[in-house]
Amino acid sequence: MVSINCDMGEGFGIWRLGDDAALMPHIHIANVACGFHGSDFNHMRATVRLAKAHGVAVGAHPSLPDLQGFGRREMKIGREELTNCLIYQIGALTGFLGAEGMSLNHIKPHGSLYGMAARDPEIAAAICDAADIFRVPILGMRGTLHESVYPARGHTMVAEFYADLDYADDGSLIITREHPPVEAEAGTARCLRALREGVVATVGGHDVPVGRESICIHSDTPGAADLARTLRQALRREGLDHAA
Numbered sequence: 001m002v003s004i005n006c007d008m009g010e011g012f013g014i015w016r017l018g019d020d021a022a023l024m025p026h027i028h029i030a031n032v033a034c035g036f037h038g039s040d041f042n043h044m045r046a047t048v049r050l051a052k053a054h055g056v057a058v059g060a061h062p063s064l065p066d067l068q069g070f071g072r073r074e075m076k077i078g079r080e081e082l083t084n085c086l087i088y089q090i091g092a093l094t095g096f097l098g099a100e101g102m103s104l105n106h107i108k109p110h111g112s113l114y115g116m117a118a119r120d121p122e123i124a125a126a127i128c129d130a131a132d133i134f135r136v137p138i139l140g141m142r143g144t145l146h147e148s149v150y151p152a153r154g155h156t157m158v159a160e161f162y163a164d165l166d167y168a169d170d171g172s173l174i175i176t177r178e179h180p181p182v183e184a185e186a187g188t189a190r191c192l193r194a195l196r197e198g199v200v201a202t203v204g205g206h207d208v209p210v211g212r213e214s215i216c217i218h219s220d221t222p223g224a225a226d227l228a229r230t231l232r233q234a235l236r237r238e239g240l241d242h243a244a
Contacts, residue, residue, distance in 0.1 A: 002195060002212065002235055003028035003242040004228060005139065005160065007061055007110065008219040009047030010038030010070075018219025024050050026228035028242050029057045029214070031108045031139070034089035037063035037071025045096045052100050059106035059136070062089035064113045071111035072177050079126045086130035094134070106158065107131055108139035115175055118144035128153040142211035143171050159211025161194045163187050163231065164221040167201075171208040181222035184230040191215050191231055195240060 008024075009032040010017045017038060024030070030051045033039035039047070051058045063071030065085055077085070086109075094104050109117055109127055117124040117140075124145045131138055137156040140146025150157040164182045166174045194200050194215075199207040217228050235241040 001242040002240045003214045004217065004232060004235070005029045005031055005059075005108070005214050006217050006219055006224075006228065007031045007033070007108075009033045009043050009061075010219060011043050012038055012040050012067070019225050020047060020050060020219060022225035023217070023219055023228050024054045024056055026225070026232040027056055027217070029059060029105055031059050031061035031106075031110075031216075032093055033110070034060055034062045034093050036065045036085070036089055037067060037069075037110055041092075041096075044093055045099070048093075048096045048100050048102065052102055057105035058093075058097060058102060059108055059139070060090040060093045060104060060134075061108050061110050062086045062113070062130075063110035066112075070177065071113065072175055074112045074116060079122045079129070082123065082126040083129040086127065087133060090130060090134055104134055104136050106137045106139055107134065111175060114141075115173065117149075118146055118172070121145060121149060124149040125153075128155060131155050139214065139216075140211075141173070142209060158213050160214040160216050161191065161200070161210045161212050162216050163191050163227060164216075164218055164224070166203050167208055167210070169202045169204040169206050169208070171202075171210075174203065179218055179221040182224075182227055184223060184226040187227045188231045188234050192234060192238065195238075 004027045006027045142159045
């Protein structure tokens with residue numbers, strides 16, 4: 001069975017990013033921003049309440065402290081400082097979950113933090129240091145340090161495939177400041193191939209292996225709600241829907 005996860009709750013103040021209300025009925029788990037790349041206390045609570053209303057599990061989506069760059073710029077940061085940064089963010093979301101009678105489902109590092117942890121053992125270790133406190137699965141990427149470091153530290157890793165990001169020829173994700181539109185049918189076909197064959201075509205035309213326990217859609221991708229709806233329908237037809 002396969003879940004659909006979505007990065008969301010990323011508005012801030014009066015600004016809105018993505019159509020969370022349209023996305024929420026079509027996903028299984030929500031990765032909720034914790035204030036350091038997007039979101040704030042009002043957006044966090046509103047997103048948790050929206051998820052609860054739709055029976056969607058909620059995980060923390062912590063980032064590097066980079067609100068200006070939306071967490072998609074790398075930075076130098078030590079292991080202890082990063083651990084504290086993550087505990088601060090995850091703890092805030094956990095408080096709002098408790099207020100709604102919900103529990104933390106998982107942790108998914110955001111943006112450049114996710115990419116740095118894929119190749120830097122100190123960054124991956126810092127994520128585990130924070131996860132040691134909350135004891136929930138961590139979403140990660142096959143073929144990277146996520147897959148080796150997280151389980152070695154006693155954490156369950158959920159391997160995900162990205163429906164709306166391109167893959168480089170070395171199997172890494174191409175992370176951009178803004179996501180281009182994704183056509184729903186084409187994106188769904190790409191996901192189904194990843195689920196059936198365990199591979200995706202890179203920007204150079206090569207097939208690379210990918211994880212397939214969960215499929216990620218970004219709420220700020222143009223057409224994200226259509227993609228989520230079409231993909232969820234396809235998972236049901238294929239008998240792969242996590243909720244079935």
